[in-house]
Amino acid sequence: MTTVPPLPPRPDYCQLCGRTIALLTRHHLIPLARHRKKRNQRLFSRQEVRTCILWVCRPCHNHLHQVLSEKEMETSYHSREALLDHPAIRRFVDWIKNKPEGFKP
Numbered sequence: 001m002t003t004v005p006p007l008p009p010r011p012d013y014c015q016l017c018g019r020t021i022a023l024l025t026r027h028h029l030i031p032l033a034r035h036r037k038k039r040n041q042r043l044f045s046r047q048e049v050r051t052c053i054l055w056v057c058r059p060c061h062n063h064l065h066q067v068l069s070e071k072e073m074e075t076s077y078h079s080r081e082a083l084l085d086h087p088a089i090r091r092f093v094d095w096i097k098n099k100p101e102g103f104k105p
Contacts, residue, residue, distance in 0.1 A: 007053060014057040015080060016064075016089075017097040024055040029078040031070040054080055059105050063092045 013020045029052045056064070067088045068077055077083050084090055096105065 008055075010055050014060055015054045016056050016060040016083065017093045019057060019097060019099070019101065021057045021101055023058070025058055025061045027054045027056045027061050027064060028052070029054060029073070029080075031073050052078070054083075059096055059103070060093065063105075064089065067092075 007026070010024060014024060064073075064083065067086065077086060084093065096103070099105075
C-alpha cells in the first residue's frame with residue numbers, strides 16, 4: 001500500500017504576490033489533468049504531480065489560468081521562478097502585491 005505524501009505546509013501568505021491572505025488555494029505546478037499524457041508520466045512521478053504545489057491567493061490563481069494553458073504550465077511553467085519569469089504574470093504580481101487582502105481585480 002502506497003502512502004500519499006503530505007502537501008507542503010500552508011503559509012500565511014500567497015507564494016506569488018507575497019500578500020498575507022487568510023484563504024489560499026492550491027495551484028498544482030504540474031497540472032493534474034495532464035498526468036494521463038505519456039510525456040507527463042515520463043517526466044513527473046504521480047507523487048510530484050500531487051505534491052508540487054504553490055499556495056496562492058484567488059486573484060493570482062485566476063490570473064495564472066487566464067494567461068497559461070495547462071499544457072504550457074506542464075512544459076515550461078512548473079516552478080515558481082518560471083511563473084514569475086513570464087512577463088504577464090510578473091506584471092500582475094507586481095501590481096497586486098500592495099493591494100489589501102479583500103481586493104478583487
